[in-house]
Amino acid sequence: MTLRGPGRPRTLSRDRIVAEARRIADEEGLGALTVRRVAQRLGTGQASLYRHITDRGALLGLLADDVAARLPRPADGVDDARERLTRHWLAAHDHFLRHPWAARIIADGEHLAHGADDFAGAALDALETAGLSPDDAPRAYRALWNLLLGHILNTHPLGHTRTPPPPAPDERSDFAWALRRLLDGVLGAGDVRN
């Protein structure tokens, strides 16, 4: 590691750009994430960014990859495979809830990143350990992933005219309920209550 004085490093770099862009996305959403704004907050000219990133699209891809790479690892010290899966996906949901814009980028799928490979691998392993066939494990993985994505992306569940939201339809417990039910269906439903 090289020594570095205090204060802002004075040269531009891809990492500095991505870090600043992530800050903007977290604070103000994806809509506020313009090339000009990133440059402005870095105290540099707009055109300078194009030395380090090829495109706004590529920048979004780097951002999403960054968030995907930080997806949680499966919980250690939990024996039951179903319980471990539940906790792992619940943690993944919490992670994306903190960076919902990343889910949007990933869903758009322009930039197929490798950041989530560890997560996907661990989830597939857990599903096979839980007894799924090599055919079914990827199907189950995609079902879980799409359920998660839908929960993150969908701001209003689209059926709110019927009943007033019971106590408060909080997104986390909503996903937890759906997740357990899907795992029941996928793993063969040992004991169908919770």
Added chain:
Amino acid sequence: MTLRGPGRPRTLSRDRIVAEARRIADEEGLGALTVRRVAQRLGTGQASLYRHITDRGALLGLLADDVAARLPRPADGVDDARERLTRHWLAAHDHFLRHPWAARIIADGEHLAHGADDFAGAALDALETAGLSPDDAPRAYRALWNLLLGHILNTHPLGHTRTPPPPAPDERSDFAWALRRLLDGVLGAGDVRN
């Protein structure tokens, strides 16, 4: 019905604008749907549209509502509640597969439309008929809806490094598999194979 000569009607109207915008979205995607382009294809000036729609956002809302209102009704003549639910949601999936851009607008959720009220009502009825409590039916509805949305919105399921896609991971059968598993988990899994 009033008589009308052949050729393009010469006055602008909200319906004509929405219809043309829907055509553009279906043919070229949401990105190509600009106010200027709609105006151009209607042979009118850009500014004229603002007499009939308040906003580009409002136009998108009208479009999504239009698609939501055309969601399929539940199949008649199917006795088994689970089977009727399966067919209904599979049909809804097919519907959105034809207009994926509409799912994106609905997910963004700026414009909470009423077009899907019939669909939501029917689905909730079917879930309660299938034996769910008034507490669980809306949860199950949201789970199904979010699963559907995730499947439509997610172009690349994000775990494609492991295995080569078996014969061809066709989206429809992928959703069908996930849907049946979720219904198994939600309805209590009568017979867990298919």
Added chain:
DNA sequence: ACCTGAACACCGTTCAAGT
């Protein structure tokens, strides 16, 4: 009343010119 060209304030991206 209804329509519209031109203008305004934004984008992402490029490029010649600076150091």
Added chain:
DNA sequence: ACCTGAACACCGTTCAAGT
């Protein structure tokens, strides 16, 4: 080499002026 202001081709939206 690395950076950049100015320009280009787009946006959505507004408004004074037309009929």
